[in-house]
Amino acid sequence: MTLPSLFVAHGSPMLALEDNGYTRFLENLGQELPTPEAIAVFSAHWDTPDQSFSVDESHDTMHDFYGFPEEMYELRYPAPGSAKLSQRIGQLFEAGNLPNQPVRGRGLDHGAWVVLQKMYPDANIPVVELSVDSRRSPAEQYAIGAMLTELRRQDVLIVGSGGLVHNLRLIGQSGGEADPWAVEFDDWVTEQLESWKINELFEYAKKAPHARQAVPSYGSEHFIPLFYAMGAADDDRQAKRLFQDYQYGNLSLNCWMFGS
Known part of the structure; x- marks a missing residue:
């Protein structure tokens, strides 16, 4: 069995x-996907020049936010954690000549556990x-993901956790319609993804409408888990949007599945 990879906002x-359309979608998604043996999640909230990965037997829960x-x-x-998966990830990075750093004791940040808590609430x-x-x-970034492609054939679910439109300086405080500029940016990304136009996507900062608003220079870490x-589905270049919505006017809630 080969699992897909996911981009999850x-x-x-x-x-x-919360209990809303998106959280219910995530709950259902965890039930609909084949149950993975393990999960490897790239989180926007762990941004470091050294490719790092956790090697803990068990994880603490990081509350890396304030004012809530x-x-x-x-x-x-x-x-x-999974010693087996951590070891294999290190081996694959070594095979790809990628300097890497195993990290112990960091815990799971909210980019990882908030999503997983909805999809797999038993934490097992x-x-x-x-x-x-x-x-x-x-x-x-794509090439690093591609180094892990074989894991999908070993019942490992690979997840990129972030947000395609994520500019906290522009979000509103009420509901209502999504901001047109955010929708236009997401629509452009959708067009490229559905045709797997990776070269266009690699140039999103220059080619996508409203790219500076959607992916601010200080906040690209939320876009790049995409x-x-x-990359983890480079052997099966198919993309399917599973969910799309917005909170606070332009904070996009989206989920993409890659591979069949």
């Missing part, structure tokens, strides 16, 4: 407590978290 940390209700800080997602599937590097080119997840 983690939105606001409050998704952990006290209930948020009481949530725990005690997923186990081993998780290895991986960093992203916003200083690398999209082509390099490339890691795509």
Whole structure:
């Protein structure tokens, strides 16, 4: 069995407590996908120039946010780690001549656990978290994801967790219609993904409408997990959008599946 890879928006940390169309979608997605043996998740909230990955037997839950209700800080997602998967990830990075750093004791940040808490609430599937590097080119990010392609044939679910439109300086405080510029940017990304136009996507900063608003220079780390997840499906270049919505006017909640 070959699992797909996923790009999943983690939105606001409050998704952990919310019950809405997107959270219900994530809950259903976890039930509809074949149950993975383990999960490897690239998180926007671990941005480092050294390609890092967790090697813990069990994970603490990081509450790497502030100003939220006290209930948020009481949530725990005690997923186990996987020594087997961590070791294989290191081997694949070595085979790809990618300098890498195993990390112990960091815990799962909210980019990882908020999504996984909805998809796999029992926290019984081993998780290895991986960093992203916003200083690398999209082509390099894609290539790093491609180093892990074989894991999908070994019942490992590869997830990129971030957000295609994620500019906290522009979000609104009320509901209502999505901002047109955010929709136009997402529509452009959709067109490229559905045709797997990776060269166009690699040039998104120059070619996509409203790219500076959707992916600000200070915040590209939320967009780039897309490339890691795509790269992991380089052997089966198919893309399908599973969900699309917005919160606060332009914070996009989207999920893409790559590979068949």
